[in-house]
Amino acid sequence: xxTKFTVALVQMAMSADSEENLGRALExxxxxxxxxxxxxxxxxxxRWPYFCQRExxxxxxxxxxxxxxxxxxxxxxxxKLGVAVVVPVFExxxxxxxxxxxATIDADGQIAGLYRKMHIPDDPLYYEKFYFAPGxxxxxxxxxxxxxxxxxxxxxxxxxxxxxxxALRGASILxxxxxxxxxxxxxxxxxxxxxQAWETVQRxxxxxxxxxxxxxxxxxxxxxxxxxxxxxxGGSFLCxxxxxxxxxxxxxxxxxLLGTVDTKWLEEVRRGWPFLRDRRIDAYEGLxxxxxxxxxxxxxxxxxxxxxxxxxxx
Amino acid sequence: xxTKFTVALVQMAMSADSEENLGRALExxxxxxxxxxxxxxxxxxxRWPYFCQRExxxxxxxxxxxxxxxxxxxxxxxxKLGVAVVVPVFExxxxxxxxxxxATIDADGQIAGLYRKMHIPDDPLYYEKFYFAPGxxxxxxxxxxxxxxxxxxxxxxxxxxxxxxxALRGASILxxxxxxxxxxxxxxxxxxxxxQAWETVQRxxxxxxxxxxxxxxxxxxxxxxxxxxxxxxGGSFLCxxxxxxxxxxxxxxxxxLLGTVDTKWLEEVRRGWPFLRDRRIDAYEGLxxxxxxxxxxxxxxxxxxxxxxxxxxx
Numbered sequence: 170x171x172t173k174f175t176v177a178l179v180q181m182a183m184s185a186d187s188e189e190n191l192g193r194a195l196e197x198x199x200x201x202x203x204x205x206x207x208x209x210x211x212x213x214x215x216r217w218p219y220f221c222q223r224e225x226x227x228x229x230x231x232x233x234x235x236x237x238x239x240x241x242x243x244x245x246x247x248x249k250l251g252v253a254v255v256v257p258v259f260e261x262x263x264x265x266x267x268x269x270x271x272a273t274i275d276a277d278g279q280i281a282g283l284y285r286k287m288h289i290p291d292d293p294l295y296y297e298k299f300y301f302a303p304g305x306x307x308x309x310x311x312x313x314x315x316x317x318x319x320x321x322x323x324x325x326x327x328x329x330x331x332x333x334x335x336a337l338r339g340a341s342i343l344x345x346x347x348x349x350x351x352x353x354x355x356x357x358x359x360x361x362x363x364x365q366a367w368e369t370v371q372r373x374x375x376x377x378x379x380x381x382x383x384x385x386x387x388x389x390x391x392x393x394x395x396x397x398x399x400x401x402x403g404g405s406f407l408c409x410x411x412x413x414x415x416x417x418x419x420x421x422x423x424x425x426l427l428g429t430v431d432t433k434w435l436e437e438v439r440r441g442w443p444f445l446r447d448r449r450i451d452a453y454e455g456l457x458x459x460x461x462x463x464x465x466x467x468x469x470x471x472x473x474x475x476x477x478x479x480x481x482x483x
Numbered sequence: 484x485x486t487k488f489t490v491a492l493v494q495m496a497m498s499a500d501s502e503e504n505l506g507r508a509l510e511x512x513x514x515x516x517x518x519x520x521x522x523x524x525x526x527x528x529x530r531w532p533y534f535c536q537r538e539x540x541x542x543x544x545x546x547x548x549x550x551x552x553x554x555x556x557x558x559x560x561x562x563k564l565g566v567a568v569v570v571p572v573f574e575x576x577x578x579x580x581x582x583x584x585x586a587t588i589d590a591d592g593q594i595a596g597l598y599r600k601m602h603i604p605d606d607p608l609y610y611e612k613f614y615f616a617p618g619x620x621x622x623x624x625x626x627x628x629x630x631x632x633x634x635x636x637x638x639x640x641x642x643x644x645x646x647x648x649x650a651l652r653g654a655s656i657l658x659x660x661x662x663x664x665x666x667x668x669x670x671x672x673x674x675x676x677x678x679q680a681w682e683t684v685q686r687x688x689x690x691x692x693x694x695x696x697x698x699x700x701x702x703x704x705x706x707x708x709x710x711x712x713x714x715x716x717g718g719s720f721l722c723x724x725x726x727x728x729x730x731x732x733x734x735x736x737x738x739x740l741l742g743t744v745d746t747k748w749l750e751e752v753r754r755g756w757p758f759l760r761d762r763r764i765d766a767y768e769g770l771x772x773x774x775x776x777x778x779x780x781x782x783x784x785x786x787x788x789x790x791x792x793x794x795x796x797x
Contacts, residue, residue, distance in 0.1 A: 288761045307766055312777065327758050329643030329691050330767050337775040359755075366690045366726045373687020376680045377643050412680045441673075444641050447602045450771045452621055453644050457764045461651040463626065 172433045174315035176342065176381075177206035178426040180405040180418045182389035187216045187231070191239065195246055201425050202250040207276075207315040208430075210255040212387045213323050213346040214269065217259065219387070219401070223394035224299040232261035235272050235283060248278030253313040255320055257346040259300075260285065269301040271320045271346055275313045282311030286322040287331060294352065294399055297324070308334035316341050316430060319380075323347045326367070326384065330456065332374035342381035342430050343374065349386055350401035364402055372412035379410040379439040381430050388421050410438040486747045488629035490656065490695075491520035492740040494719040494732045496703035501530045501545075505553065509560055515739050516564040521590075521629040522744075524569040526701045527637050527660040528583065531573070533701070533715070537708035538613040546575035549586050549597060562592030567627040569634055571660045573614075574599065583615040585634045585660055589627045596625030600636040601645060608666065608713055611638070622648035630655050630744060633694075637661045640681070640698065644770065646688035656695035656744050657688065663700055664715035678716050686726035693724040693753040695744050702735050724752040 179197045183190050194211055201209045214220075216239060220228050233239060239258050247254050253275050260270040268285040275281040285304030289297050308331055310319040319340030325331040326345045335343055349367060351360045368384075375382040386405045392398030406417040407428040418424040439445065455461050493511045497504050508525055515523045528534075530553060534542050547553060553572050561568050567589050574584035583600040599618030603611050622645055624633040633654030639645040640659045649657055663681060665674045682698075689696040700719045706712030720731040721742040732738040753759065769775050 287763050287766060290761065292757075303763065308769070310777075317777065324761065327691060327756070328762065329647065329687070330762065330770060333643065334767070334769050334775070337769060337772065339775070339777045362725045362727055369683055369726045370687045370690040373643070373684045373691070376684040377641060377687070411676050412683050413676055442641070443606075445774070447604065447638065448642065448644065448773070449601045449617065450773055452601060453648070453770050455622070455648050455651060456644060456767050456770050458651065459762065459764055460759070461648070461653075463624075463631065463653045 171315070173429055173431045174207045175205050175427060175429055176383060176407065177201035177204070177209040178383050178385045178405045178407060178418070179209060179211050180385065180403055180424045180426070181212055181215060181387055182423055183215065183218050183387060183391070185218055185393070190216050191242055195242065197425055198243070198246060198252065198254060199250065201427070202252045204425075204427055206252060206427055208253045208255070208313060208318060210344045210346060210383060210385045211257055212385050213257045213348045214259055215257055215346075215387070218391045218393040219348045219399060220393055221296050221300055222294045222391070222399065224296050228300070229261070229267060232259045232267045234262070235260050235270060236280060240272050240274060240280060244274050244278040244280075247274045247276060251276045253281070253315060255318075255344050255346060257322065266302055267300060268304060269297065269322055271322055273311050273313065273318065273320060277314070281313055282309060282320065284309055284320040284322070286325065288324045288328055290324040308338065310335055310338035310340035316432065319343045321345050323349060326371050329374060329377065332378055336378035336380050340380060341432050341435055342383055345371065345382070345384045347384055347386040348401060350399040353390075353397045353400055356400060360402070364404060368404065368406065372408050372414070375408045375410055376412040377444060379435060379442065379444065381407065381409055381435070383407045388423060410435050485629070487743055487745045488521045489519050489741060489743055490697060490721065491515035491518070491523040492697050492699045492719045492721060492732070493523060493525050494699065494717055494738045494740070495526055495529060495701055496737055497529060497532050497701060497705070499532055499707070504530050505556055509556065511739055512557070512560060512566065512568060513564065515741070516566045518739070518741055520566060520741055522567045522569070522627060522632060524658045524660060524697060524699045525571055526699050527571045527662045528573055529571055529701070532705045532707045533662045533713060534707055535610050535614055536608045536705070536713065538610050542614070543575070543581060546573045546581045548576070549574050549584060550594060554586050554588060554594060558588050558592040558594075561588045561590060565590045567595070567629060569632075569658050569660060571636065580616055581614060582618060583611065583636055585636055587625050587627065587632065587634060591628070595627055596623060596634065598623055598634040598636070600639065602638045602642050604638040622652065624649055624652035624654035630746065633657045635659050637663060640685050643688060643691065646692055650692035650694050654694060655746050655749055656697060659685065659696070659698045661698055661700040662715060664713040667704075667711045667714055670714060674716070678718060682718065682720065686722050686728070689722045689724055690726040691758060693749060693756065693758065695721065695723055695749070697721045702737065724749050
């Protein structure tokens with residue numbers, strides 16, 4: 170396996186016509202491959218406008234199995250071009266069981282990995298808990314022809330646990346297909362800090378884990394439920410294991426970013442800052458708690474601390 | 484308890500004279516209190532030049548118990564001024580058992596908490612594994628007169644697990660007493676990216692956890708072991724729960740930063756971005772592993788995935 174591979178981050182705007190979105194994604198995959206891309210990532214739920222802006226049970230009709238229409242359209246193209254593609258899908262597993270998923274199609278056209286979004290948001294106009302059951306496949310990486318990659322989806326990007334577990338599975342790069350934007354009335358006030366936080370926390374994952382990170386967002390002002398809708402903020406970016414941004418897209422235009430994942434650089438960074446060596450895996454049990462809180466301090470814990478301090482004095 | 488409190492980050496340069504360092508720290512505590520500070524944090528191992536630049540068993544003589552000389556000097560001042568102080572100490576527990584610790588002295592002069600650095604680095608000129616046994620008190624927060632705070636130390640700042648666990652204990656702010664700098668020959672080449680990464684990963688902790696973060700570094704070019712030594716990069720900063728930097732110090736001057744911790748703002752941020760609600764505590768077990776790697780994929784895991792996918796097709 171080569172030590173370097175080229176990735177493409179496809180920042181798109183979505184129309185109401187899912188066939189058109191698919192056709193345009195296929196064309197963008199062709200263009201990216203021509204430009205030298207080997208692993209190509211599409212945005213979250215790229216077949217549709219971001220429909221989660223309202224709760225409507227009729228929209229479960231949009232879901233499809235994996236493999237299904239979308240993966241079957243992309244698999245032969247991936248095989249023909251010899252590229253791997255991260256394909257976000259609104260996945261139907263059964264009546265009443267739907268997921269926000271990403272299938273990784275390898276360069277032979279086979280599905281090499283399936284990830285089901287683990288962290289499901291629910292905010293005004295992001296009513297995802299209505300549509301998506303939480304993923305049950307855990308945090309994964311998969312080996313493509315070009316390198317080992319991890320897929321996570323949107324809300325996952327705020328969770329250091331997700332990045333860490335995927336990195337520990339050997340991913341050289343974490344792809345985050347995304348649909349994040351402003352509420353129009355907040356764009357000028359809260360928007361800049363929100364967008365900055367979104368970028369910072371993901372660069373933090375790159376640094377803490379010594380991996381590349383690729384965030385792949387959509388653009389456009391979408392109002393599928395009427396009202397003010399959401400303005401997706403684009404800004405897709407690729408950063409290296411030091412958290413340095415290598416490439417970044419505009420806030421409002423379709424754009425395909427190309428960049429190199431260099432596993433030798435990744436190893437050099439991890440040798441210089443050997444964070445993985447010093448993790449206190451004996452002391453992380455509490456991460457499986459919802460909240461630890463003050464109550465744990467007392468009385469047992471406080472007493473234990475007092476005992477320990479007494480010993481010091483002796 | 485008030486919803487706001489004022490913190491002070493004391494960025495210092497250390498001389499070879501530990502009495503002088505203590506005297507100057509006391510003076511800086513007085514000044515900060517006069518300026519309105521309520522919780523004051525000193526830099527890591529502030530009594531000494533950063534002695535870990537060489538391995539010398541004679542230097543264990545520098546260690547002291549907790550309570551000990553340093554805390555006994557600061558406790559009455561804290562009580563007199565009515566301020567809480569985070570006091571880094573080279574802690575001697577017993578012959579052969581030393582820690583890199585931070586005692587939190589509350590505004591009544593009592594020791595309210597003791598933290599022993601959990602993640603111990605070992606890099607050229609940062610030979611900490613020689614000096615410090617890994618902490619055994621876990622990740623903690625403690626309640627001061629003004630608010631609930633968490634203490635972590637330097638290398639801990641690269642570990643999302645440390646920040647998360649301390650936040651889950653109810654800390655409104657994470658203090659990181661620090662001693663980080665450049666190797667002089669790397670300052671111009673690698674330095675800017677290193678310093679940027681250091682800041683970014685800590686801002687990431689603030690964002691992911693919805694807490695304030697205070698990094699308190701030293702300044703100065705120190706060569707206690709001869710050679711080129713280390714240039715400590717200062718840049719102490721306070722950021723809010725959105726990761727926005729509220730105050731930042733220079734790279735090379737002594738400076739005391741003041742800032743406000745507003746627990747109402749903290750709660751507003753966590754309501755807007757309710758990350759703690761959606762953590763997948765059922766799926767984080769792997770965080771207690773050193774490495775998960777590719778081997779886990781196969782054959783069992785691959786088979787399980789195949790079975791799951793078959794079910795989808797049915």
